[in-house]
Amino acid sequence: MHPAPDAPDTDVLKRQLQRANRVARWKALGLVAPLLIFLLVTFVVPIFSMLTRSVHSPVFGDIFVETAQVIGEWDGTGLPDETIYAALVADMRQARADRTIGQAATRLNYDVPGTRSLLTRSARRADRLEAPYSVSLPALDDRWADRTIWAAIKRVSSPVTATFYLAALDRQFDADGSIVLAPEDQRLxxxxxxxxxxxxxxxxxxxxxxxxxxxxxxxxxxxxxxxxxxxxxxxxxxxxxxxxxxxxxxxxxxxxxxxxxxxxxxxxxxxxxxxxxxxxxxxxxxxxxxxxxxxxxxxxxxxxxxxxxxxxxxxxxxxxxxxxxxxxxxxxxxxxxxxxxxxxxxxxxxxxxxxxxxxxxxxxxxxxxxxxxxxxxxxxxxxxxxxxxxxxxxxxxxxxxxxxxxxxxxxxx
CATH class of the missing domain: 1.10.3720.10 (MetI-like)
Incomplete structure (x- = not known):
């Protein structure tokens, strides 16, 4: 009578089965990888970039660095103090020298239409301004005495903004930071x-x-x-x-x-x-x-x-x-x-x-x-x-x- 052959080790069979499953999964992933990469590059990344651009706009703060640093301390009531005026004039001079004033003015114009010409014209004459700037700047253009302009500058100085979504829904911020309807001719x-x-x-x-x-x-x-x-x-x-x-x-x-x-x-x-x-x-x-x-x-x-x-x-x-x-x-x-x-x-x-x-x-x-x-x-x-x-x-x-x-x-x- 010959003894029966030994039964195969179940642990060995399990490991072999697991190894075969891992190899099959990697092969399947290799087959679909080109499609996944294509969808990632042409679909996911553009949508993520779009969503990012809709709330992230650091252009003004990157150019008007001093203004962005000091205007955050302004409480929004009344007009800013001399420090903020001086920082704005210094940034206008630097931005005009760097030829970046147009980018900053365009960003501000997105929030308050018409302010691009205000900022670029003031930057051209910034070298002739003298302290106190809280007097000479409004004398150059009386819109610098408008609190709405300064409220907009404070908003655009932050890299994160909700302005674009408000504009997409025909809304905007007022001087107090409240959300209001846009003017009738801008509701589109x-x-x-x-x-x-x-x-x-x-x-x-x-x-x-x-x-x-x-x-x-x-x-x-x-x-x-x-x-x-x-x-x-x-x-x-x-x-x-x-x-x-x-x-x-x-x-x-x-x-x-x-x-x-x-x-x-x-x-x-x-x-x-x-x-x-x-x-x-x-x-x-x-x-x-x-x-x-x-x-x-x-x-x-x-x-x-x-x-x-x-x-x-x-x-x-x-x-x-x-x-x-x-x-x-x-x-x-x-x-x-x-x-x-x-x-x-x-x-x-x-x-x-x-x-x-x-x-x-x-x-x-x-x-x-x-x-x-x-x-x-x-x-x-x-x-x-x-x-x-x-x-x-x-x-x-x-x-x-x-x-x-x-x-x-x-x-x-």
Whole structure:
């Protein structure tokens, strides 16, 4: 009788299994590492930089060093004492010599419009000022006797600021540091946010109304015709977005194709052509056309997986075709409706090229003003704050959608 072989050591097997699992995890991490790095560099880092710029603006304090050190002791009541005036004059002289006065003046102008010329003009004459500066500086320009200017200097001397977010919400600080509404002629951005959300919601609804019948036909036509319809749906993706947008300009303008057809049919007179471009109507029409495929494709993916026998079974049990559609078929398409609506709405909220080309004055969205502050006014802090507010609004709406509808309804099939 031969003895039975020894059983393998369970501890050794566990260590081998753990080692194999670690190797598998490292291999999996190596496979997804390029994607993670790409997302980190192109998504996470820009968003973090944007959020940082919206609250961090140390330019004025880095240039007017002495002023930033002493103005913190001012309690904000009355006017500053001679020490603060002297520090400001010394900093103006140094900044003019270093050729950095324009940067500091621009930062101050973000808080109080019109102060850039005040600071640069005073800096040019700072060498001729004599003590006491609390007298000679207001004599140079009486705005230096305005407490609002000094309150703004105290705010911009700090590297951390809430000014940009207040401006994005049409608010500002007063001389006492309280948050108040901006002047009527400066209240712009809240209205733009509402316009952006309303236009995006309307475009989403139009895409669903137009895309649902197209997706339904694609799901129920014979394969050859469905493939042809799919090519027509995908055809816009093969054309540049800029070309598609400029094509709508040719179609919608006063002397364009659509108005010529209206005149030919007698709908309008030649003198009463309809203004369809450079307003919200043009923006909505062009955006609906461009974003329509993003609704059709999710709907088609869901409808293709719905068995036709379900509707036929409902009709055989006594339901009318309309009732079978609304009670059986339509609820099954909810995942596609939800996914298409989310895709289109998020894309519409951040659209830039189409509103810029066809929107005119009343069709501009918040993204156009973000681009304006990034490229022309160079107020990157305000642009970052506008972007952050827009991002927060989109995340809030997505959270509400998740609570009301559920993420599971976005799964295709």
């Amino acid at each position: 951005y809240v209205r733009l946010f509402w316009r952006t959300l309303l236009v995006s919601a309307l475009v989403t609804v139009l895409c669903l109304l137009l895309g649902f019948p197209i997706a339904y036909l694609m799901a129920h036509l014979p394969p050859a015709r469905a493939n042809l319809l799919m090519i027509l749906v995908l055809l816009p993706f093969w054309t540049s977005l800029l070309v598609r947008t400029t094509a709508w300009i040719a179609i919608l303008q006063t002397e364009g194709v659509l108005n010529d057809v209206f005149v030919w049919l007698g709908i309008v007179s030649d003198d009463g052509r309809v203004q369809l471009i450079y307003n919200q109507i043009g923006t909505i029409i062009a955006m609906t056309h461009i974003l329509l495929p993003f609704t059709v494709l999710p709907l088609y993916a869901v409808m293709q997986g719905i068995p036709p026998s379900l509707t036929r079974a409902a009709i055989s049990l006594g339901a009318t075709p309309a009732r079978a559609f609304t009670r059986v078929y339509l609820p099954l398409t909810t995942p596609g409706i939800g996914a298409g609506a989310v895709f289109v709405f998020i894309l519409a909220v951040g659209y830039y090229i189409t509103p810029a080309l066809v929107g005119g004055r009343t069709g501009q969205l918040i993204s156009n003003f973000i681009a304006f502050h990034m490229q022309e006014s160079l107020n990157w802090g305000l642009a970052a704050a506008l972007g952050a507010v827009l991002l927060a609004a989109v995340l809030l709406l997505y959270w509400l959608y998740d609570r009301l509808v559920g993420v599971d309804n976005m799964r295709l099939g």
